Amino acid sequence: xxxxxxxxxxxxxxxxxxxxxxxxxxxxxxxxxxxxxxxxxxxxxxxxxxxxxxxxxxxxxxxxxxxxxxxxxxxxxxxxxxxxxxxxxxxxxxxxxxxxxxxxxxxxxxxxxxxxxxxxxxxxxxxxxxxxxxxxxxxxxxxxxxxxxxxxxxxxxxxxxxxxxxxxxxxxxxxxxxxxxxxxxxxxxxxxxxxxxxxxxxxxxxxxxxxxxxxxxxxxxxxxxxxxxxxxxxxxxxxxxxxxxxxxxxxxxxxxxxxxxxxxxxxxxxxxxxxxxxxxxxxxxxxxxxxxxxxxxxxxxxxxxxxxxxxxxxxxxxxxxxxxxxxxxxxxxxxxxxxxxxxxxxxxxxxxxxxxxxxxxxxxxxxxxxxxxxxxxxxxxxxxxxxxxxxxxxxxxxxxxxxxxxxxxxxxxxxxxxxxxxxxxxxxxxxxxxxxxxxxx
Numbered sequence: 448x449x450x451x452x453x454x455x456x457x458x459x460x461x462x463x464x465x466x467x468x469x470x471x472x473x474x475x476x477x478x479x480x481x482x483x484x485x486x487x488x489x490x491x492x493x494x495x496x497x498x499x500x501x502x503x504x505x506x507x508x509x510x511x512x513x514x515x516x517x518x519x520x521x522x523x524x525x526x527x528x529x530x531x532x533x534x535x536x537x538x539x540x541x542x543x544x545x546x547x548x549x550x551x552x553x554x555x556x557x558x559x560x561x562x563x564x565x566x567x568x569x570x571x572x573x574x575x576x577x578x579x580x581x582x583x584x585x586x587x588x589x590x591x592x593x594x595x596x597x598x599x600x601x602x603x604x605x606x607x608x609x610x611x612x613x614x615x616x617x618x619x620x621x622x623x624x625x626x627x628x629x630x631x632x633x634x635x636x637x638x639x640x641x642x643x644x645x646x647x648x649x650x651x652x653x654x655x656x657x658x659x660x661x662x663x664x665x666x667x668x669x670x671x672x673x674x675x676x677x678x679x680x681x682x683x684x685x686x687x688x689x690x691x692x693x694x695x696x697x698x699x700x701x702x703x704x705x706x707x708x709x710x711x712x713x714x715x716x717x718x719x720x721x722x723x724x725x726x727x728x729x730x731x732x733x734x735x736x737x738x739x740x741x742x743x744x745x746x747x748x749x750x751x752x753x754x755x756x757x758x759x760x761x762x763x764x765x766x767x768x769x770x771x772x773x774x775x776x777x778x779x780x781x782x783x784x785x786x787x788x789x790x791x792x793x794x795x796x797x798x799x800x801x802x803x804x805x806x807x808x809x810x811x812x813x814x815x816x817x818x819x820x821x822x823x824x825x826x827x828x829x830x831x832x833x834x835x836x837x838x839x840x841x842x843x844x845x846x847x848x849x850x851x852x853x854x855x856x857x858x859x860x861x862x863x864x865x866x867x868x869x870x871x872x873x874x875x876x877x878x879x880x881x882x883x884x885x886x887x888x
Contacts, residue, residue: 451625455618460611467610471603475596482595486588487557490527490570493581497529498574501540528567530580539577552580559585624648628656640667672734675840687720726852729788730840733859739785744778747811747818747883753783754790755809762798769810779818780884781864789860792853793822793879800826800877813885820881829872837870857881 530550531540538549551560552571560567560582569582628645635641642660694713698706732739745753748770755766779786797807805825812819829837836842838858841851861868864883871878 452615452618452622456611456615459618460614463610463614464607467603467607471600474603475599478595478599479592482592483588486583486591487568487570490557490568490581490583491572493527493529494570494572494579497531497579497581498572501531501574501577501579527581527583530582532578532580534576534578550580550582552578624652628652628659640664640670669735672731684720684723687716687723691716691720723852726856730852730856730859733785733856733863739782741782741784743783744886745783745786746774746776746778747813747820747885748774750779750783750786750790750883751809751811751820753787754794757787757791758794758798765798765801765804765806766794767806767808769808771811771813774811775813775818775885777885780886781866785860785864786883789857789866789881790820790822792857793820793881796853797822797824797826797877797879800824802826816885816887817882818885820883822879822881823876825876827876828874829870829877831872834870834872838868 527542528550529542530538530552532538532552536552550562550567550569551558552569555571555573558569558571560569566585567582568585568588569580571578571580573579624645624647628643628648631643631645640663642663643656645656648656691713694709694716698709698713701709751768755763755768758766794807794809801807801824807825808821808823810821812821838854839851840855857868860866861881866884867880867882869880871880
């Protein structure tokens with residue numbers, strides 16, 4: 448797998464080289480055009496200079512082979528040719544000595560022509576009765592152009608290589624904080640969940656560090672929750688299992704009513720063990736990240752009826768449900784299974800603490816986008832100092848016969864689903880207020 452530094456260097460380097468290449472091509476093309484323009488202007492200047500010299504020289508012959516002048520006599524720069532001809536095309540003077548090299552002078556201004564198979568660039572100027580033509584070879588122009596382009600390209604190439612090297616070093620320096628974070632993670636032990644402390648750190652990497660530390664925190668909570676569940680299960684299941692085993696041993700050694708009584712108590716212990724296991728599993732699911740959304744939506748009234756139906760069998764007839772005069776049909780904004788479980792646990796707790804055949808009252812009220820369930824029992828109430836312990840796992844006062852997980856599950860559901868839970872202990876019983884959010888209409 449390609450490293451991030453190499454990938455960034457290749458990507459940015461390719462883009463950088465492309466931009467530099469386009470800029471260099473533009474610059475060199477403009478330089479070539481400027482150089483060609485300068486060479487053309489040299490032809491024009493040479494033609495005008497020859498015209499000025501001819502005005503100072505004796506009269507040129509009107510016909511014949513013409514007069515041959517050297518390039519020095521006509522002040523023609525090296526590598527250039529000059530020809531003076533009449534309007535009828537007779538060559539009156541030339542700066543080159545080869546008769547076969549005749550310059551075409553019919554067209555005024557600039558003209559490209561072939562002489563002896565070689566391309567030439569010429570300029571013709573009419574001055575009085577003569578035409579002055581100056582020319583130079585295209586191959587010499589291209590050689591000069593190539594040398595200038597090479598001279599200009601070398602600094603550009605060196606600068607480009609230098610920039611690519613600086614880009615490689617800059618990317619490495621920019622990735623140094625990420626490498627420090629990697630090294631810090633590699634040095635950590637497998638069971639270490641302490642937050643990473645890396646300073647200084649760029650602002651772009653700060654969210655990554657915070658997310659990593661949040662992940663460590665969630666993993667730590669998950670491990671702690673599993674350890675607590677394992678410890679709670681080992682502690683709470685030991686007593687029912689021991690009691691069941693004891694009652695079965697007694698039943699094996701006895702006969703008649705004593706045996707039946709031992710089997711009945713063993714069955715009660717098994718039921719209690721079953722309820723404890725169900726509550727532990729539900730609590731683990733609620734506190735974990737498992738989803739309860741099964742697509743089922745229930746209104747507040749449906750949740751109340753289903754919770755009453757699921758409450759402790761044999762005692763559900765003791766629950767007095769006070770139907771509101773007007774209730775909302777809007778579904779609750781939380782999984783139905785959790786809303787039913789929370790209300791059912793409150794009802795079970797109220798039934799357990801209401802002595803005899805006393806009734807448990809359930810009412811609901813809808814306000815704005817929330818529904819309020821009020822569960823009231825007629826038990827002895829809870830001491831003010833004990834209210835803060837009601838939602839702790841396995842906390843029980845001396846009068847409780849439950850497993851101590853019902854209200855802990857309600858508290859976990861409240862924290863997960865954005866509900867509220869309030870306890871109000873009075874001499875005539877405990878009032879529990881549970882509010883749940885409704886879906887906006």
